[in-house]
Amino acid sequence: MIDAKMQDALNGQINAELYSAYLYLSMSAFYESQDLRGFANWMRVQFQEELAHAMKIYDHVNARDGRVTLQAVKEPPSDWDSPQAPFEAAYQHEQKVSGMFDKLADLAIQLRDHATHNFLEWFVAEQVEEEAAVKEIVQKLKLVDNSGEGLFLIDRELAQRVFTPPAA
Numbered sequence: 001m002i003d004a005k006m007q008d009a010l011n012g013q014i015n016a017e018l019y020s021a022y023l024y025l026s027m028s029a030f031y032e033s034q035d036l037r038g039f040a041n042w043m044r045v046q047f048q049e050e051l052a053h054a055m056k057i058y059d060h061v062n063a064r065d066g067r068v069t070l071q072a073v074k075e076p077p078s079d080w081d082s083p084q085a086p087f088e089a090a091y092q093h094e095q096k097v098s099g100m101f102d103k104l105a106d107l108a109i110q111l112r113d114h115a116t117h118n119f120l121e122w123f124v125a126e127q128v129e130e131e132a133a134v135k136e137i138v139q140k141l142k143l144v145d146n147s148g149e150g151l152f153l154i155d156r157e158l159a160q161r162v163f164t165p166p167a168a
Contacts, residue, residue: 002064003111009104010116014057015071016100021050023076023093027086036083036151038159042137043086048163053123056166060119083151084141091134098127126166 002010028043061068080086101123108117137154144150 002061002066002116003113006107006111006113006116007061007064007066009107010057010061010066011069011071013100013104014054014061014068015073016097017050017054017057018073019076020093020097021047021054022073024050024090026076026078027080027090030078030080030086031083034083036155038155038157039083039086042158042161043090045161045163046090049166052166053126060116064115082146084138084146087134087138087141091131091138094127094130094134098124098131101127122166 024043024047028040028047031037031040031043058068077089080089101120105117105120105124108114108120137158140150140154144154
């Protein structure tokens with residue numbers, strides 16, 4: 001059975017992952033309104049990834065005979081100043097989420113919850129990939145400096161992204 005402290009912390013992380021999904025869906029809607037369909041696609045795929053992350057944690061809590069308790073999800077921003085701004089915000093957000101998973105892993109170690117610590121290692125590694133992917137796009141957007149031609153090329157590239165569910 002999962003420790004109550006760990007259960008509460010994981011329930012908080014489920015909420016954080018659902019917020020992340022909501023944030024990325026909001027970013028996708030912003031890009032749709034700007035006719036940047038590739039950007040919108042990238043964010044929509046990220047939305048799906050975050051939902052999958054929430055469900056992965058949900059399933060872990062249940063598998064450990066814990067109790068999932070859902071909380072209200074905070075409203076995300078819905079408007080940004082430029083095509084670059086949502087990706088910059090996403091990069092900062094992913095850095096914050098990485099810190100959250102580090103704290104969860106620390107708690108699992110403190111509680112000697114080896115099963116949850118092992119489970120969380122997947123997320124720690126995933127966050128390295130998440131940060132790197134978003135940072136790369138931010139760097140490309142800085143290079144093109146909102147030029148129409150550059151945005152067109154990046155939009156075309158981002159349109160190729162597809163959702164691949166994480167392994168069970």
